Amino acid sequence: MAGIGAAVHTGNVDRGDSVAVIGCGGVGNAAIASAWLAGAARVIAVDISDTKLATAVEMGATHVVNSLATDPVPTIRELTGGHGADVVIGAVGHPETYEQAFYARDLAGTVVLVGVPTPEMKFEVPQLDLFGRGGALKSSWYGDCLPSRDFPMLVDLHLQGRLDLASFVTETIALDDVEKAFGRMHEGDVPRPVVVL
Structure with a gap:
């Protein structure tokens, strides 16, 4: 719900x-x-993993950018006619990627x-850039989700065949494998393991 809500509720x-x-893990x-379902004309996925970018295409991305090989800011601007994207969602939570999001919009x-930063992280940008660029900077707590409203919507979309919830599960693991799965997630190997008891 965090990623879906970040697009439709927080990002409108x-x-x-x-x-x-x-950031094209589970949330991204x-x-x-969600952006594809909302009718976005262009959905640009940015990540450092070609595997995650391939999954992003399956989810509805129209363009992909591997930010290890290409600076995403000018690429996003080029893909949007030089203007920048209407909505940029930062699903990583690092200051570097937040700065990219800021300048790519x-x-x-x-x-x-929507990516959660750690307490010591800081985002520093010239205040004149904040003023001169206008627009909005928003945080999305769990996609600004209201379970009574949003969970039935997700179920309806799934039952209509418009949202394949199973595609968000990249692997199932046993409870004993949780630590190993966290390690693989940090290495970028797997976006969304699910524990099966």
């Missing part, structure tokens, strides 16, 4: 919008799927931070 993605998602790919656009 609408039909025809351009959307960039930085949910944001991509359209002047009147919205940056949504």
Whole structure:
């Protein structure tokens, strides 16, 4: 729900919008799927893993950017006619990727931070850039989700065949394998393992 809500609730993605998602793990790919469902004209996936970018395409990304090989900011601007994306969703939570999101958005656009930073992280940008670029900077706590409203919506979308919830599960693991799965997630090997008891 965090990624889906980050796009539709916090970012207010609408039909025809351009959307960039930085970080294509489970949350980022949910944001991509949600932006596609909302009718975004262009959905740009940014990650350092070609495997995650391939999954992003399956979720609805129209363009992919491997940020190890290409600077995502000018690439996103180029893909959006030089303007920047209407909504940029940061699903990583690092200051570097938040800065990329800030500079990759359209002047009147919205940056949504759904990736959770650690307490010592700082985002530093010239205050004149904050003023001059306008738009909105928003944080998204669990996608601004309201379970009584959103969970039935997800079930309906799944039953209609418009949202394949099973595709968000990249592997199932036993409870004893949780630590190993966390290690693989930190290494970027697997976006979304699910514990099966």
